[in-house]
Amino acid sequence: MRQTTRAITVSGLHKSFGRTHALDGLDLQVEAGEVHGFLGPNGSGKSTTIRVLLGLLRADAGIARVLGRDPWADAVEVHRRIAYVPGDVTLWRNLSGGEAIDLYGRLRGGLDPRRRAELTEQFELDPTKKGRAYSKGNRQKVALIAAFAADVDLLILDEPTSGLDPLMEAVFQRCVAQERDRGRTVLLSSHILSEVEELCDRVSIIRGGRTVESGSLAELRHLARTSISAELTGPPNGLADLPGVHDLDVQGRRVRLQVDTDGLDGVLRHLGESGVRSLTSTPPTLEELFLRHYRDEAAGLNELDGVAR
Amino acid sequence: MTSLAVRTSVRPRQLAGTGTLLRLALRQDRLTTLVWVAVNTLMVLSMPGTLRSLYGTAVERSRLAGQVETNASFRALIGPVFDTSVGALTAWRVGVYAAALAAATSLLIVVRHTRDEEESGRQELVASGTVGRRAPLTAALLAAAVADAALALLVTAGLAGQGTAGALAFGLGLAGVGMVFATMAAIIAQLTESARLARGLTAAVLAVAFVLRAAGDSATDDGSSPLTWLSPLGWLENLRPFADERWWVLALFAAAAAAQAVVAYALAGRRDIGMSFLPTRPGPAAGRLGTPGALAWRLQRGSVLGWSAGFFLAGVVYGSLTDGAADLVRDNESARRIFERMGGRSGLTDAFLASMTGMLGLIAALYVVASVLRLHGEETSGRAETVLACAVGRLRWAAGHLTIAFGGSALIMTLAGAGFAVGYGKEVVPVLGACLVQLPAVWVIGAVAVLLYGVAPRLAPVSWGVAVAVLLIGWVGPALDAPRIVLDLSPFGHLPKLPGGGMEWRPVLALTGLAVALVAAGLTALRRRDSGC
Numbered sequence: 001m002r003q004t005t006r007a008i009t010v011s012g013l014h015k016s017f018g019r020t021h022a023l024d025g026l027d028l029q030v031e032a033g034e035v036h037g038f039l040g041p042n043g044s045g046k047s048t049t050i051r052v053l054l055g056l057l058r059a060d061a062g063i064a065r066v067l068g069r070d071p072w073a074d075a076v077e078v079h080r081r082i083a084y085v086p087g088d089v090t091l092w093r094n095l096s097g098g099e100a101i102d103l104y105g106r107l108r109g110g111l112d113p114r115r116r117a118e119l120t121e122q123f124e125l126d127p128t129k130k131g132r133a134y135s136k137g138n139r140q141k142v143a144l145i146a147a148f149a150a151d152v153d154l155l156i157l158d159e160p161t162s163g164l165d166p167l168m169e170a171v172f173q174r175c176v177a178q179e180r181d182r183g184r185t186v187l188l189s190s191h192i193l194s195e196v197e198e199l200c201d202r203v204s205i206i207r208g209g210r211t212v213e214s215g216s217l218a219e220l221r222h223l224a225r226t227s228i229s230a231e232l233t234g235p236p237n238g239l240a241d242l243p244g245v246h247d248l249d250v251q252g253r254r255v256r257l258q259v260d261t262d263g264l265d266g267v268l269r270h271l272g273e274s275g276v277r278s279l280t281s282t283p284p285t286l287e288e289l290f291l292r293h294y295r296d297e298a299a300g301l302n303e304l305d306g307v308a309r
Numbered sequence: 310m311t312s313l314a315v316r317t318s319v320r321p322r323q324l325a326g327t328g329t330l331l332r333l334a335l336r337q338d339r340l341t342t343l344v345w346v347a348v349n350t351l352m353v354l355s356m357p358g359t360l361r362s363l364y365g366t367a368v369e370r371s372r373l374a375g376q377v378e379t380n381a382s383f384r385a386l387i388g389p390v391f392d393t394s395v396g397a398l399t400a401w402r403v404g405v406y407a408a409a410l411a412a413a414t415s416l417l418i419v420v421r422h423t424r425d426e427e428e429s430g431r432q433e434l435v436a437s438g439t440v441g442r443r444a445p446l447t448a449a450l451l452a453a454a455v456a457d458a459a460l461a462l463l464v465t466a467g468l469a470g471q472g473t474a475g476a477l478a479f480g481l482g483l484a485g486v487g488m489v490f491a492t493m494a495a496i497i498a499q500l501t502e503s504a505r506l507a508r509g510l511t512a513a514v515l516a517v518a519f520v521l522r523a524a525g526d527s528a529t530d531d532g533s534s535p536l537t538w539l540s541p542l543g544w545l546e547n548l549r550p551f552a553d554e555r556w557w558v559l560a561l562f563a564a565a566a567a568a569q570a571v572v573a574y575a576l577a578g579r580r581d582i583g584m585s586f587l588p589t590r591p592g593p594a595a596g597r598l599g600t601p602g603a604l605a606w607r608l609q610r611g612s613v614l615g616w617s618a619g620f621f622l623a624g625v626v627y628g629s630l631t632d633g634a635a636d637l638v639r640d641n642e643s644a645r646r647i648f649e650r651m652g653g654r655s656g657l658t659d660a661f662l663a664s665m666t667g668m669l670g671l672i673a674a675l676y677v678v679a680s681v682l683r684l685h686g687e688e689t690s691g692r693a694e695t696v697l698a699c700a701v702g703r704l705r706w707a708a709g710h711l712t713i714a715f716g717g718s719a720l721i722m723t724l725a726g727a728g729f730a731v732g733y734g735k736e737v738v739p740v741l742g743a744c745l746v747q748l749p750a751v752w753v754i755g756a757v758a759v760l761l762y763g764v765a766p767r768l769a770p771v772s773w774g775v776a777v778a779v780l781l782i783g784w785v786g787p788a789l790d791a792p793r794i795v796l797d798l799s800p801f802g803h804l805p806k807l808p809g810g811g812m813e814w815r816p817v818l819a820l821t822g823l824a825v826a827l828v829a830a831g832l833t834a835l836r837r838r839d840s841g842c
Contacts, residue, residue, distance in 0.1 A: 054698045056840040076702045084698035090691045092608065093428075093503055096592025106599035107699035128591035132428060132502065143695065156698075 005068065007032045007154050007185040008053060013062035015048055015209075022048040024209035025062070030187055032153075035180050037196040037203035038189040041294045045209040046189045047087070050158050053187075054084055067154060080109045083147035087159035087189075089139040091131035097138070098127030101146045110151035119145040122171050136163035148175050155179060155186045161195065173198055193287055205293050212293055224284030224292070225258040228267065233275030242266050253277075326440035330448035334422045335455065342456045345414040348777075349460055349483075353407050354467040355785065356399040370398060377401075378530050382630045385527035388546045396471030396551035400479050405522070408545050409515060411460055411483045412490035415453040416511040419491045422449035424498040424507045427583050436582055446577050450491055450570065457487035475551030478559075482545040485562025489541045490515060492569035499576035502585040509615075518542045541565065601701050605709030609683060613717050616676050620669060620721040624728020627665040628740075631733050634661045659809030662729070662740055669725045670747025670801060671783045673718050677755035678776045680714035685762050685769040694841050703836050711759065711828070718751045739808035746807050749820035750800035754779060756827035763831030765838070 008030035015023040023045045030036040040046050051057045053066050055075035064071055066078050083104075091100050101120075105111025120127055123141045134142065140163050147155055161172050169192075176199050179186055190196050196203060197217065204214040213220060225246060232253045239255065240248050244263020249256040259267045261284075271279070335342075364370045374390040377383045390401045423446055426432040432445060465480035494511040501507045518540040525537030526546075537543035541562070548558040580586065598604050635657040645657065684707055687693040696706060726741035733740065758772035782791070782799040796802040800823075803816040 051694075051841070054694075056694060056697060058837075058839060075697075076700050079698060080700040082698075084695065086691065086695060088691065089695070092604075092692060093505075094592075095598075095607070096594070096596070098594040099592060099596025099598055102596040103598045103604060104695065104699060107601070107696060107701050109700050127594040130589050130592050133589055 005032050006030065006065070007034075007067060008036075008187060009063070009065040010049070010053070011063050013049065013052060013064060014060045015045075015052060015057060016060055022209055023052070023059070023062075026206060026209055027211045027214070028204050028206075029214070030185060031202075032185050033180070033183050034201040035176060035186040035188060035199050037200035038187055038206070039191075039196065039203055039290065040206040044207050046206065047158055048209075049206070050084075050156055050187075050189065053156060054082075055079075081152050082154040082156055083108060083150040083152045084156045085140070085143045085147045085158065085160040087162050088136075089143040091134065091139055091142060093131040096128050096130050097125060097134060097142045100131075100142055101127065101149070104143070104146035105150055108146075108150045108152060111146070111149050112151060113149075116145060116149040119148055119175070122175075123168060137165065137168065140164060141168070144172065144175070148179065153184060155184060157186065158189045159191065160188070161190070161192065169195070193290060205290070207293060220289055221284050222261050224289045225260055226264055226284055227256075227258050227282040228271075228279070229254070229256040230271055230279040231255075231277040232271065233277055236271070236274050239267070239270060242270060323441040323443040324447055325444060326438065327444040327447045327451070330422075330435070330440065330444055331451050334418075334448055334452040338418060338421070338452060338456075342414065342418065342452075344777075345410070345417075346456055346460050346463070348781075349407055349410045349414070350463045350467065351785075352410070353399070353403050353464050353479075353483075356403050357395050357468070357471060360395050360398050360402070364398070367393060370395070373398070376636070380633045381527040382633050384530060385523040386626065386630060388522070388526050389530045389532050391531075391546075391549050391552035394471065394551055396468060396475045399468065399471065400475070400550040400552075401546075404479070404482075404545050404550075405519070405542055407464075408483055408486040408542050409519065411457060411487035412515050412518075412541075413512070414456055414460075415487040415491035416494035416515070417508065418453040418456060419449045419494040420498050420504050420507045420511065422452060423495065424501065425504040428502070428504050430583075432582060442578065443574060446495060446573060450495060453491035454488060457484035457491070460484060460487065472551055474554055478548050478554040478556070479550035481559055482548045482550060482562070485559060485566070486541050486545055488566040489562055489569070492566045492573060495573035496569055496576065499573060499580060500586045502583075502587070502589050522546075600709075601696065601706045602709035602712065604696070605683070605713055608687075609680060609710070609713045609717075612679070613713060613720070616717070616721050617724050620673070620725040621728040623669060624725040624730075624744075625732035626728075627669075628729040628732025628734070631658060631661055631665075631729075656809055660806075662733075662736075662808055663743060663806045663810070666725070666729075666740070666743040666747060666807070667783065667801060667804075669722065669744065670751055670804075671780045673722055673747065673751045674754040674776045674779055676721060677714050677718045677751055678758045678772050680717055681711065681755050681758040681762065682769055682772065683710050683714075685766055688766055688841060691841070697840060703840070704832060707832060707835060714755050715752055718755065719745070719748055722747055722751070736808060742812070743807035746804055746812075746817060747801070749817050749824065750804055752824035753800040753820050753827070756824040756831070759831035760827045760834070761831075763834035763838075 006029055008028060010026060010028040013023045013026040013028075014021070026045060026049055028038070028049065038046055038049075048057065052059050052064055053071050055071040055078065058072050067081055069078050071078050091097070095103070098120075101116065102111065105116070123145060125138060125141045125145060129138075140160060144160060147157070161169050164172060173195065176186055176188070180199075180201075186199075188196070188200060200217065202214070202216050203220065205212050213223070232255060235253065236250055236255050239245060239250070239257065242259075242263060243266065244260035245267060246258045246260075247256075255271070257267070360370075364373055370393040374393050377387070377390045388401055388405055391397055426435070426445065435445070461480035461484035463480075464483060465476045468476035468479060490511065493514055494507065497510045497514075498504075498507045501510065519542055521536045521540040522543040525534030525540070525543060526532065528534050528536070532543060532547045537547065544558050544561050547555065549555050576586065598607060645660075684693075687696075687710075693706065697703060722744045723741070726744035729740045729744070730737045754772075754776055757775050758769065761772050762769040779799045779801060782796060783801050785791075786796050786799075800820050803820065805811065805813040805816065
C-alpha cells in the first residue's frame with residue numbers, strides 16, 4: 001500500500017426511508033490503494049451506502065467522506081475522480097453500447113481510448129448494438145468497460161458481475177487486479193465469495209444497516225472456527241468442558257466438533273491424550289464466516305458486534 | 310385462478326391464461342382508460358347542447374350545412390354533412406375527432422400490453438407460466454375491446470335522445486374505428502422491437518387515414534371518393550349516423566378488424582418472444598456525445614422534430630381555413646359570441662385566428678409537460694443514476710432537458726406562426742405575435758411540471774392532470790359559458806387576445822415571472838432531495 005490516506009471514511013451513517021431504517025449507524029473505512037470487499041445479505045444496506053457515497057442520497061446523520069470530500073456537497077468534484085458500475089445497468093434504447101461508453105467517459109472527464117479498445121476486445125462486447133438489444137451481462141460489460149477505461153482514482157462497483165459468464169468473470173477479476181496494481185482503490189460489493197477471496201485485501205460485512213465485521217481476510221479467518229473430525233483409540237472424555245468448543249458430536253470413538261481458533265491448541269492436546277487414529281481438520285472457509293453473519297441470529301449478531309467495535 | 314391453472318396445465322391451450330392476463334391489463338389501465346373514454350364521451354355528449362344553443366332552428370342548421378357543403382376546406386377538416394338534424398350535425402362535428410381519439414386509446418392499450426411488456430422483459434416471466442402462445446395478444450385486444458365497447462355503450466345511451474338508430478350506429482362506428490386501429494397496432498407491435506416506435510408507426514397510420522379522408526372529402530361532398538373509402542375514418546361518415554344509416558358499413562369494420570387480427574396472430578406465431586420483424590439497425594461503435602445537453606437533445610430530438618412538423622402543418626391548415634371560417638361564423642350570432650369569448654372582440658377573422666393560436670398554445674402545454682417529464686423517465690429507469698455518478702451536477706443534467714422543453718415550446722409556436730404565414734399569407738407579424746404570446750402560459754404549465762418533479766418524482770405524473778385540466782378549461786370552458794373564476798384558473802385565461810385585442814405586457818410578464826419562480830423552486834427542491842426514490 002503506497003498511500004496512507006483513506007479513500008472512503010464513513011462513520012455512524014444513518015438513513016431512513018419513511019419507517020424503514022436502511023442504515024443504522026454504519027461504519028466503513030477503505031484505505032487508498034486497496035480492494036475492499038463490501039458484503040452483506042440482500043437488503044442489508046449495501047446499495048444505500050453506495051448511493052450515499054455517490055451523493056445520490058443524503059444521509060440523515062453521520063459522516064461520509066470520499067477522497068477527502070463530502071460526497072453530497074462536492075458531488076461533481078468527487079465524481080470527477082470516481083467511476084461507478086451499478087448492479088443493474090440500464091441503457092438508452094436508441095444509443096449504441098459504444099456511444100454509451102464514450103458518453104460515460106466524457107462525462108467523467110477522460111477515457112483512455114487504447115484501454116477502451118483493449119477492454120472491448122477482452123470482454124468480447126459488440127459496441128454497435130443498441131440499448132435494448134443487449135442482454136443483462138452485456139449491459140454490465142458496457143458499464144464495466146466505461147469504468148475500467150476511465151481515468152479515475154476510485155472505482156465503486158455494486159455487484160458488477162451479475163449476469164457475466166465465468167469467462168467474463170475471469171476477465172473482470174484480471175481487470176480489478178490491474179486496477180490495484182496501478183494504485184487505484186476499488187470498493188467491491190459482491191455476493192460471489194470466490195471473487196471476494198481472490199480480489200479483496202480487506203472486507204467489511206454489514207447487516208441490518210450496521211457493520212458487523214471489518215478487517216483483512218486473515219483476521220476474519222482468525223475469528224472463524226475450525227472443524228475437526230477424529231477417530232480416537234480411547235474414549236473421548238472432557239472435550240465438552242474445553243474452552244471454545246462448539247457443536248460437539250460424539251458417537252462411540254468418533255468425534256466431530258468446531259473450535260474457535262484460540263481453543264484449537266487445547267483441543268488437539270486433549271485428543272492426543274486419548275490417542276488419535278485419524279484426524280481431519282478443515283480450516284474456516286469464508287462461506288462459513290459469511291453464513292454465520294448472514295443468518296438471522298440475534299445472539300450471534302450481538303456477540304459479533306462486540307468484536308467489530 | 311387455481312382451478313384455471315390446474316386445468317390448463319393438464320391440457321395446454323393456445324389461449325390459456327387469457328382471462329388472468331385480461332384482468333391484469335384492466336387493472337393496470339383502469340385509470341388511464343377511464344380518463345380517455347370519459348373525455349371522449351364528454352366531447353361527444355356535450356355537442357348536441359352546444360349545437361342547439363348555436364343553431365337552434367332548422368333554418369340556421371340548414372344554412373350551416375349549406376355552407377359546409379360548399380367549403381372544401383371545412384369538408385377536409387371535419388367531413389361532409391348529410392342531414393340537418395342535431396344528431397347528424399353532432400356526428401358530423403365530432404365524428405372524426407372522437408374516432409381518432411378512440412383509435413388512439415385502442416392503439417395505446419394494445420401496444421402497452423404487447424410490445425411494451427416484451428420490451429420491458431415482463432412478458433418473459435409471464436410467458437413462462439401457464440400462458441398460451443396467443444394469450445397475451447388476445448388479452449391486449451380484449452382490453453381494447455372493453456374500452457371501445459364502453460365508449461359505444463356510453464355514446465349510444467347518451468345520444469339516444471337524438472334517435473336510437475343513429476346513436477347506435479355512431480357508437481358502433483366509433484368502436485369499429487377503435488378496433489380497426491387496435492388490430493393495426495397488434496400487427497405493428499409484431500414488426501418493431503420498440504414500443505415507442507410501434508406507437509409512433511400506428512399513430513402515423515392514423516394520420517394517413519385522416520389525410521386520405523380529408524383529401525377525399527375535400528374533393529366530394531358526399532363521402533363517395535375512393536380516398537375516403539380507403540380510410541377507416543371515412544367509413545364512419547359513410548355509415549351516415551342519424552342520416553338514413555347504412556348498416557352494411559359496419560361489416561367493413563368487422564372484416565378489417567378480423568383480417569388484421571388474423572395477420573397479427575400469424576406474425577406473432579412466427580417470431581420469438583422479444584424479437585421483431587424489423588430488426589434494430591446497429592449503431593456506431595464509438596460516440597460523439599459528451600455532455601448532458603447533447604444526450605438530452607439526442608433523446609428528445611425525434612419528438613421535437615415530430616412536434617415541429619405537426620405545429621407547422623396545423624398552422625398551414627388553420628391558416629388556409631381562416632377566411633372561410635370567418636364567413637361561416639359571421640352569419641351566426643351565437644357562434645360569433647363564442648368565438649369572441651374564446652378569441653377576442655374585434656373582427657371575426659382576428660377572433661378565429663386568436664382562438665386557433667390559443668388552441669395550439671393549449672396543445673403546446675402537452676409538449677412541454679412530456680418534455681419536462683423526460684427527466685422523470687430517466688430517473689425512474691435508473692439511467693439518471695449512472696449519469697449523475699459521473700462528474701455531472703443535477704442542475705447541469707436537468708438543464709439540457711429543460712432547455713429543450715422550454716426552448717422547444719418557443720420553437721414549435723414559432724413554426725405554427727410560420728405555418729399560418731404560409732396558409733393565410735396576411736398579417737404575418739401579428740399572427741406570429743399571437744402564437745408567441747401563448748408562451749408564458751405554456752411555460753407556467755411546464756414550470757408546474759418541474760416543480761412537481763423536483764419536489765418528489767412520484768408527484769410528477771400529476772402534471773399531466775394539470776395540463777389536461779387547463780386544456781379542458783380552454784377548450785370546453787368558453788362553449789359552456791363557464792364562470793370567470795374557473796376560466797381564471799388557467800394561465801391561458803390571462804393572456805391578451807391577439808391578434809385584434811391590444812397587447813398587454815402585465816399578464817405576460819407576470820406569467821413569465823411565475824414560470825421562472827416555479828422552475829427555480831423545482832430545481833432547488835431537486836438539488837436537495839434524494840435521487841432515484
